[in-house]
Amino acid sequence: MVTHSFYARDNRVIRYAESLAARGDEVDVINLRARPDAPREERVNGVNVFCLRDRFSKHGESAGDYLRPILWFFLAASGWITRRYGRRRYDLFHIHNIPDFLVFTAWYPRLRGARILLDIHDIVPEFFASKFSVPLTSWRIRGLQLQERWSARFAHHVIIANHLWLDKYVRRSARADKCSVFINNVDARVFQLVPQPPTDGAPVILFPGGLQWHQGLDIGLRAFQKIASEFPRAEFHIYGDGNEKPQLIALAAELGLQNRVRFFEPRPIREIAAVMARADLGVVPKRADSFGNEAYSTKIMEFMALGVPVVVSRTKIDQYYFPEDVVRFFESGNPEAMATAMAAVLRDPRERAALTARAQAYAAQHSWDTRQADYLRLVDDLCDSKS
Numbered sequence: 001m002v003t004h005s006f007y008a009r010d011n012r013v014i015r016y017a018e019s020l021a022a023r024g025d026e027v028d029v030i031n032l033r034a035r036p037d038a039p040r041e042e043r044v045n046g047v048n049v050f051c052l053r054d055r056f057s058k059h060g061e062s063a064g065d066y067l068r069p070i071l072w073f074f075l076a077a078s079g080w081i082t083r084r085y086g087r088r089r090y091d092l093f094h095i096h097n098i099p100d101f102l103v104f105t106a107w108y109p110r111l112r113g114a115r116i117l118l119d120i121h122d123i124v125p126e127f128f129a130s131k132f133s134v135p136l137t138s139w140r141i142r143g144l145q146l147q148e149r150w151s152a153r154f155a156h157h158v159i160i161a162n163h164l165w166l167d168k169y170v171r172r173s174a175r176a177d178k179c180s181v182f183i184n185n186v187d188a189r190v191f192q193l194v195p196q197p198p199t200d201g202a203p204v205i206l207f208p209g210g211l212q213w214h215q216g217l218d219i220g221l222r223a224f225q226k227i228a229s230e231f232p233r234a235e236f237h238i239y240g241d242g243n244e245k246p247q248l249i250a251l252a253a254e255l256g257l258q259n260r261v262r263f264f265e266p267r268p269i270r271e272i273a274a275v276m277a278r279a280d281l282g283v284v285p286k287r288a289d290s291f292g293n294e295a296y297s298t299k300i301m302e303f304m305a306l307g308v309p310v311v312v313s314r315t316k317i318d319q320y321y322f323p324e325d326v327v328r329f330f331e332s333g334n335p336e337a338m339a340t341a342m343a344a345v346l347r348d349p350r351e352r353a354a355l356t357a358r359a360q361a362y363a364a365q366h367s368w369d370t371r372q373a374d375y376l377r378l379v380d381d382l383c384d385s386k387s
Contacts, residue, residue, distance in 0.1 A: 002094075002096065005096070006033075006266075008034070009267070009269055012184055015187050019368075021046030027048065030050045031052070034056065038051065039051070055069060057241075066132075074102060078105040085114075093114055095116065095117065097119065097122065100148050103154050104151070115156045116156050116157075117157050117379070117382060120161055124148060127291055130291030131212065149174075152174040157180065159179075161184065164317055183366075185370065185371050186363055191276075202233035202234065203235075203346055204235055204237055205281045205282075206282050206283070207220060209239075214290040214291045216332070221236070223335040223339040240264075245263070277306045281311065283338075283342065284313060285338055287332060288333065293332075294316055296317050297318065300312055309352050312329055312330070313332035325355075329341070
């Protein structure tokens, strides 16, 4: 597997890799190193993990700053794969975007018959347009759509992270019979309900994830300010990193919340699951007028599985997947509406209990256990097609 991310924090990659390793497959993952003290190589739950490049901080704000380390990773991964394939004949390469063109790191094994599975975590043209405020009519977006098509053609099969993106992807880049949808189904081994002690009147509101503009954390901060006086001991904890972090820290101070809002560094997936389990309320304030409108939020299902109520902005993707009675929706982009939703959940313990009970049942019906066999079958079919 190839991913320009941190394996220990990427639940989607972990699920695939550990599912394969658990049945006896040999799995190697090449990824980034998050800390100077992290090992270059290690074996984690049966998976061999190799860190090819370091990334101790987020990319810069310009498109060039963002692309440069990706290109260095591409070159390192391509060389590593080509050299290693001489002594370790991989049957399948599962390549995770961003970017799509990471599929070409496996050019040599593909020439020798290896199968290529491309996994679209995020649909790149729309992601780039949102991140760098580029019009969808720009020549740069057309270029990204072209690399999307080339990458899809190079792969033998494409996994796409949600059904809304499937329709878009099929229209412009690949045949429908070459694509499958695997959403970020929650891993019940990691996100399992553990009874927590009752809150002592100091509720913790939590957001774990990327700190980008489309995530709407500025909306979350403004909403929290509106309920701060009603819940004087409440705190807002934010775990993550991203290019909006300095602005969010400044906004918290501007709103007079510097002693009520706490920022934490990202954590490995099993550690963040324990943090989430102790929260009183999860929030997902994505903007509906941006990339976030169609980007599936893994954290929603994770909160649900842990028995934590979650307040969610009303976006196209989340309305597609989540019934009205398993989360508390609010109008996207509206701090007042978000504040009302947060306060309503925090005030009423009976409604909170009913909401989390329905949410847990929904999460159990859509856990990774329900899709794992489909993924393993897809891998086997691709490997069998070599002969």
